[in-house]
Amino acid sequence: MQPLERLVNLVALLLDARRPLTFDQIRERMPEAYEQEDLDTAKRMFERDKGILRDIGVPIEVVATDVWESEQGYAIAKDEYYLPEIAFTPQEISALFVAAHAGREGSSAEEAVRKLLYGAEGGILVGVGGFALATDGVSDRRLTAAAEAVAAQRSVRFGYRTSRGVEGERRVDAFGLAVRGGSWYLVGMDRERGEIRSFRLSRVSTDIVDEGEGGAPPEGFRAADHVQLGPWGPGEPAERATVAFSPEVAWWATKGLQGAEVLLERPDGWVEVTVPNGPGEGLASWILSFGPDAVALEPEDLRREVVRRLEATLAAR
Amino acid sequence: MPPADRRTAPKASERLRRLLVVVPYLVQHPGTELAEVTRLFGVPEEALVEDLQLLFVSGLPPYGPGDLIDVDIQDGRVWVAMADYFGRPLRLTRSEAVALYLRGAALAAMPDVPEAPALDSALAKLAEGLGPQTLGELPERIQAAVGARTAETLEALRAAVAEHERIRIEYYAASSASTTVREIDPEEVLHAIGNWYVVAWDHRSNEERLFRADRVRSVEPTGKRFEPRGLAGAGRPLYTRGEADAEVRLLLGPEARWVAEYYEIERSEERPGGSLEVAMPAGRLEWAERLVLRLSGAAQVLGPPELNDRVRELARRTRELYG
Numbered sequence: 001m002q003p004l005e006r007l008v009n010l011v012a013l014l015l016d017a018r019r020p021l022t023f024d025q026i027r028e029r030m031p032e033a034y035e036q037e038d039l040d041t042a043k044r045m046f047e048r049d050k051g052i053l054r055d056i057g058v059p060i061e062v063v064a065t066d067v068w069e070s071e072q073g074y075a076i077a078k079d080e081y082y083l084p085e086i087a088f089t090p091q092e093i094s095a096l097f098v099a100a101h102a103g104r105e106g107s108s109a110e111e112a113v114r115k116l117l118y119g120a121e122g123g124i125l126v127g128v129g130g131f132a133l134a135t136d137g138v139s140d141r142r143l144t145a146a147a148e149a150v151a152a153q154r155s156v157r158f159g160y161r162t163s164r165g166v167e168g169e170r171r172v173d174a175f176g177l178a179v180r181g182g183s184w185y186l187v188g189m190d191r192e193r194g195e196i197r198s199f200r201l202s203r204v205s206t207d208i209v210d211e212g213e214g215g216a217p218p219e220g221f222r223a224a225d226h227v228q229l230g231p232w233g234p235g236e237p238a239e240r241a242t243v244a245f246s247p248e249v250a251w252w253a254t255k256g257l258q259g260a261e262v263l264l265e266r267p268d269g270w271v272e273v274t275v276p277n278g279p280g281e282g283l284a285s286w287i288l289s290f291g292p293d294a295v296a297l298e299p300e301d302l303r304r305e306v307v308r309r310l311e312a313t314l315a316a317r
Numbered sequence: 318m319p320p321a322d323r324r325t326a327p328k329a330s331e332r333l334r335r336l337l338v339v340v341p342y343l344v345q346h347p348g349t350e351l352a353e354v355t356r357l358f359g360v361p362e363e364a365l366v367e368d369l370q371l372l373f374v375s376g377l378p379p380y381g382p383g384d385l386i387d388v389d390i391q392d393g394r395v396w397v398a399m400a401d402y403f404g405r406p407l408r409l410t411r412s413e414a415v416a417l418y419l420r421g422a423a424l425a426a427m428p429d430v431p432e433a434p435a436l437d438s439a440l441a442k443l444a445e446g447l448g449p450q451t452l453g454e455l456p457e458r459i460q461a462a463v464g465a466r467t468a469e470t471l472e473a474l475r476a477a478v479a480e481h482e483r484i485r486i487e488y489y490a491a492s493s494a495s496t497t498v499r500e501i502d503p504e505e506v507l508h509a510i511g512n513w514y515v516v517a518w519d520h521r522s523n524e525e526r527l528f529r530a531d532r533v534r535s536v537e538p539t540g541k542r543f544e545p546r547g548l549a550g551a552g553r554p555l556y557t558r559g560e561a562d563a564e565v566r567l568l569l570g571p572e573a574r575w576v577a578e579y580y581e582i583e584r585s586e587e588r589p590g591g592s593l594e595v596a597m598p599a600g601r602l603e604w605a606e607r608l609v610l611r612l613s614g615a616a617q618v619l620g621p622p623e624l625n626d627r628v629r630e631l632a633r634r635t636r637e638l639y640g
Contacts, residue, residue, distance in 0.1 A: 003329035005371055008336065012386075015402040052330040056337070057410045082405045086446035092439035095432035099424040100417055102508075109420040111338075112413035114358050115406040116443075118341040122349060131430075131475075132507035133423060140416060147415050151453030163578075164571035165591030176458040177419075179426045181511035184419075185462075202578065217458075224460035248496055251534055252489040255469075289611035292634045293494060307639050309613040313632040316614070 003049075006033040010049055011058060015081065020063045020073025050074070083115055093120045102133040107140060138184060138201045145208040146186045146201060149174035155191070155214035159206035160199055167205065172197070173214035176223030187223040189215055198226045241277035241302050244270050246293040253290065272297065281305060335360060336368055341406040343397040351393050369395065414451045418443065418459075426461030427508060429471045468513045468530035471506065478503045478515070483541040487534040493603050496534065497521070502543040506530070510579055516548045562598050565605045566619035569593045573615035576608070594619070606631045 009030055014021065023046060027034040034042040050060055059080040065073035088096070093116065100113035149156045156174055161167045173189040175196065183200060190197040196218075245253045247269035254260045254273050263272040277283050277299070284305040287294045296306045339358050343349060355362050373388040386403075389396040409417070418440060425436040444456040470486075477484045484503065489496045499521035507514050513530035525548050564583070569576055571591040576582075584596040599605050602624055609618055609628045618624045 002371065004332050004336075004368070007329060007333045008372065011333075011337070012400075012402055052333070056330055056334045057407055058337075081407060083408045084446050084448075086442050088439055088442060089435070091432075091435040092442065095435040096417065096421060096439050096443075098432055099421040099436060102424055103420055107420075108410075108413045108416035110359065111334075112409050112417035114338045114342075115409055115413070117357060118345050118406050122346040122353075131424065132505060133420070133427075133509075143419060144412060144415055147419055147455060147459075150458045151415070151455040153454060163574060165574050165587070165593060166571075176460070177422075177455075178460050178462045179423050180462040182423060182427070182508050183511070184423070200578075222460055223458060224462040227462045248494065249489065251496070252532055255531070255534075285611045285613070288613070288635070289607050291494065291607050291610060291631050292638060295638045303639065307636065310610075310632045310636045310639075312614055313610065314629060314636065 001032045006030070007049055007052060009033065011053065011076070014060070014074060014076040015078065017075065020061070020065055020075040022065055022071050022073050026074065083118075085119070086116070088116065088120065090121055093117065098131060102131045103140075133182060138204075142201060142204060142208060143184055146174065146184070147177060149208065149210065149214070150177050150186070153214050153216065155211040157209045157211050158199075158204050161203050161205050163200075163203070170199065171211065172199065175217035175221055178223040178227045180224075180227055185223070185227045187226045188217075196221075196226055198223075239277050239299070240274045241283060241296065242272060242274050242298040243287055244272045244295045244297055245290065246270055249290055249293045253294065277302065284309060332364075332368055336372065337403065337407050339365070339368075340372065340397055340400060340403040343395055344400055344404045347396050347398075348394045351390070351395055354395065366390065369397070372397070372400075409447060409451065411451055414443070414447055415455065418452060418455060422459050422461065427513075429468050429513070431472060468533070470533045470536050471513055471530050473536040474503055474515045474530055474533065475506050477536065477538075478506055481542050481545060483539045483543050485537040485539055486528070488528060489532040489534065491529075491532070491604050491607070493601060494607065500539060501526070501528070502546075504545050504548040510581075518543070518546055518548065562600050563602060563621055565597045565599045565602070565621070565624065567595055567597070567609070568617040568619055569595060569612075570615045570617075573612045576612070576616070580608075602627055610635070 010026070010033070013026065013029055021029070023043065026046070027042060034046055053060055059077045061075050061077055062072050063075060065071045096113050096116065100107070100109040103109060146156075148154075154174055155171065157169065157171050159167065160170045171191040172186065173191065174186060175188040176186075178185045178187055178198065183202060185198045185200050186204075187196065187198045189195070242263065243253075244266075250271035250273075254262060254271070259276045261274050263274055265271050275283070284296070284302060287296050287302075287306055288309060296303045335358065339354060339360065342357070343354070351362050351365065354360065354365060358365075360368075369388050369390065372386050386400045387396075387398040389398075421436050421440045421443075424430055425433045425440070427433075430436075440456070444452050473484075476482075481502075483500055485498065485500050487496060487498050499519060501515075501517035501519050503515045503517040505516045507516065515528045515530055515533070517526060517528060518524075519526040519528075525546075567573075567576070568588065569592060574591070574593050577585055577593055577595055580597060582595045582597050586594045588594050597605075602621075605624060606627045609616060609624065610631055618628065
């Protein structure tokens with residue numbers, strides 16, 4: 001008898017049984033599986049099968065079959081085995097399917113959604129257009145470790161390299177996770193600094209190690225509040241600036257940029273736009289990325305900053 | 318333990334895991350096409366048939382006439398009966414549930430994803446259905462932060478991918494800093510490092526190209542269909558290196574390190590003082606010129622030598638605009 005056949009039959013037997021079965025009873029009901037060998041070998045085979053079933057998530061319980069606890073029986077807890085009924089709409093199940101398949105092939109997310117499909121209407125997933133989502137170099141394992149720390153409110157330790165390249169070790173009470181544009185951030189209490197900080201998981205340089213129970217997040221905590229960016233980097237835009245774009249790039253430069261407003265289109269086709277400005281030098285840098293296809297018009301100090309940078313580049317050897 | 322058994326054990330567990338998920342679907346959906354099962358469950362048809370044939374001789378010990386699972390495969394369709402105890406699948410393991418939840422949350426957080434509302438409600442139902450013992454505090458502790466650029470043409474691109482439809486697009490090409498019109502055969506829509514992309518065959522250059530969706534200004538149907546060339550595949554590099562490509566090497570100071578997180582880089586190496594040396598492939602240097610111009614003093618060009626001259630020329634032309 002093939003191992004797979006034996007395993008299927010064992011699951012069927014235990015799922016169907018009304019009460020726990022002892023090994024002798026199992027052996028008797030499955031003679032082809034466990035009776036050809038001598039008792040010790042059969043018992044070892046059964047133990048190994050039990051291990052395989054547990055590994056794939058089949059909840060096998062060992063219980064006493066009589067009040068004297070002289071004999072042990074095996075049972076599958078049905079409420080733990082069976083997936084509870086969850087009534088997804090066709091749109092919901094198809095959205096989950098698309099999401100699960102957006103990553104690397106053969107992921108746990110794919111396994112998960114397959115288990116949810118049984119209740120779906122047949123054929124609803126035909127012609128579902130897919131997506132692919134690449135993570136920014138963060139392994140599923142690391143993301144899962146961070147998620148589990150958050151779920152169970154744990155404190156964790158890990159190596160971290162800041163956006164400016166400074167390497168160090170962090171000890172953080174995991175409060176929450178935030179995702180922005182496909183990048184994951186762990187947000188929590190940085191124990192050493194005594195402040196809530198966010199850590200981009202792609203910059204974590206070691207395994208995430210559990211350090212025991214962590215503190216609770218403050219009332220009203222939202223992880224996303226700690227990773228918000230203004231259009232030009234951290235902080236809220238302070239004022240507005242005016243920039244002119246050449247006809248070549250104008251449509252793209254202004255589209256999808258939050259808070260951009262078109263002021264006018266010049267006769268030569270250039271478009272003047274107001275955008276949120278500052279703090280910091282992000283806007284000057286962004287304008288320069290268009291080269292001679294963009295000009296900073298206002299305010300004057302933005303104009304000066306762009307010119308200062310251009311002259312520095314021209315002066316460099 | 319006999320060695321033969323040790324070798325087959327992991328394989329048997331893999332197949333069992335699969336069967337315990339596929340069989341409930343087949344019990345609930347009599348007459349499902351094998352091809353659909355293959356697509357939904359990611360099992361090659363041959364392996365599926367082999368597993369189902371084995372299931373046919375399995376069942377409830379001691380295998381009385383009414384206790385064997387009934388499997389019928391005809392004309393590419395499959396029926397499974399007499400397997401009521403396999404009528405519902407196994408619960409999601411904790412790590413499966415966490416993985417699906419995270420994937421769903423990440424996709425729902427993307428701008429312009431039409432599935433987002435359905436995903437949000439599906440994730441809420443999943444968390445509730447599985448109960449707090451599976452996902453713990455996770456659902457309350459995950460949020461999306463706004464940040465990515467929107468891509469209004471995403472839906473049209475996706476539809477063209479699904480229908481294998483050739484389209485005409487207006488595209489802002491950063492590599493040449495110009496807006497062009499071209500016909501493309503789009504094969505996959507993917508998201509990577511903060512942006513949506515479409516992988517396509519570009520009829521203008523007669524090459525495989527990757528287009529950033531937010532730079533696609535308009536999508537027009539051509540009425541033609543195409544035969545996919547197999548360009549798709551998640552996890553592909555965002556840049557396919559061509560023969561004629563130059564390698565741009567930059568020394569990024571601490572303020573410019575972000576470049577390594579937003580662009581496809583081939584190699585990177587830490588340098589003293591928090592600097593990072595990176596090598597990036599570039600088909601044309603226009604794109605690299607503009608990047609270096611924007612970084613100003615925060616980055617240094619290590620190669621190719623002509624890049625420095627070109628950056629200076631670009632700076633001169635830009636400087637003229639300021640009188």
